[in-house]
Amino acid sequence: MRYSQAFIHTLFEAPKEAETPSHIFLLRGSYVYPLAAGLYSLLPLGHRAAEKIKRIVREELDAIGGLEVTMPVVNPAEIWKKTGRYFNIGDELIRFKDRREREFVLAMTHEEVVTDMAKQFVRSYRDLPVMLYQIQTKIRDEARPRAGLLRVREFQMKDAYSFHHDFEDLDAYYPKIFNAYLRIFARCGLNATPIEADSGIMGGSGSHEFMLESASGEDDFVICPACGYSANTEKAVGIKPERLPCEDVGAAPAMEKVGTPSVKTIAALMEFFGCSGENFIKTVAYVADGKLVLAVVRGDFNISATKLANYLKAVNLDYAPEKTLFEMGLNAGFLSPFAIDGVRTVFDSSLTGSALYIAGANELDMHLKNVLPGRDFELKETADISEVREGDRCSACGGADLQIRRGIELGHTFKLGTKYTARDSMDVTFLDGSGEPNRVVMGCYGIGVERLLASVIEKWHDEGGMQFPVTIAPYQIILSQLGNQPEVVAMAERLYLKLGLAWEVLYDDRSESAGVKLKDADLIGIPVRVVISRKLEKTGDVEIKIRQTGEVIICPESEFEEKLGVIFKKLEPSTASLPYMAEGA
């Protein structure tokens, strides 16, 4: 492709809305063009890179027996009502009516549609297992799109669904998809860290997220440097350091009311009482599926809304509005852990009856000191509902302090189980060998294509621009002709033809100055640059520069194709020594 014909329009300065590296370079490098918040067109360069990613995804999924399909984005609301997601998902799901007033949704994933297909065609154990996948547009009305392609409202997702005759078969299959994911990311030049993830209201028994560590990410995850345990902070469990027990709990002084005018937060209480967070009891009011619930943790912990929601099996969980509390005679900031009639109260396992605390008094501007859990109130319902903290001891090995990292979620795998095939959902069964009906068991697996593209840039860039891995670069070679003397042009044209036989070449044939051409080549991140100039033409040499390393090789024209072959082989990302999951026989 000749640069002059390639619809590439690089920008010298980035539009001011761009802040993250991938966003800046995608815009400057003429890979994407914004249409509205969270809606982007992929320009020719971006489109080519995305197609490369999709090709890798297809190769890896086909290799484990995946079958590609295409499912509609417009779905009748009916199937979404059947699975309940029509009601459980908020405004993120776009709902609308057609001209005949029939209800539809724009699919944000395709569990309903694929399960509907399975219901039709999976009849016998002989039809299982089967894995169907597609690369299809997904629509999500995100509350806040951000960082260019990292979080958008319309994007392409590779979504895969596997169907099994029982949980054991799903368990046996799961490592294949897990390992295929590791290979996909590795081939795109990324080392993804698989972490244990929360399965949320999707339900199911096991789930992993594949994270790219990055400051531009929006998810925190926990890793143990000693044993390798890693998990989403929503799910991670650490060892909660015990408070030093009272010398004699039995002889502990009785509770005592203390006036604390307008002292509401733990931070303010710490200052007021002059002691650290672990001496307090924090009580927070939530509304879970319409019902008021109190969550109680030790003051030095935060409540994990995800853990609490999971424990309560709540679909919707939100902070209780102050108005609701007020109507019940409660005061935010002075809530107490003491049982209130008719209000469910859940205690975090950080609270034990071994030490005295300061707690809210359920009275405006009042707290209680010398509160002893177990003596002064009953720890009736205890669960792990607090968020893990940096430095908490690893609960898997007990040997090291957990670290919290920030990352981008590249992919997600779920063991769904029978959430969608259950009788009260889509109701999908098959006949086993003895003619008995059995419930189909599912898994689902997603990768966002554009987010993966942006993530590669987050990982691979420098001040000058992008540094694509050879596997997904829109072109493998950029041929830059510096100077327009006839001999130089002739040599460039000759090389363009020759290189085009083996590689995808972008030939910069513009009459721009040398500086412009070299800067643009760096910006758009083509992995290998070949330069022809008057100086080189005279000696019959060509120059090869590797974008990622900056390495420059000058060699005679007669040798350079062979050299390039070696270089490309070396630049191919390796899929060896990834943290593969053991696959059964």
Place this chain on the structure above:
RNA sequence: CGGGGCGUAGCGCAGCCUGGUAGCGCACCUGCCUUGGGAGCAGGGGGCCGUAGGUUCAAAUCCUAUCGCCCCGACCA
């Protein structure tokens, strides 16, 4: 949805406070010239100043409303 910021040419910005002509750099078009890190000279095209009302003889500028975009947080099957 809460907090903050910004809307003037494709991009980056000035002008607004103190009302009266819309400007600069880059990009784009023509010609000459130039080609190893965002050259040079000459000429040229392009903006109802986000939108709608209001004040005024007169509004990019003052007032009101509204829309859009970005950032932080909440949310995220």
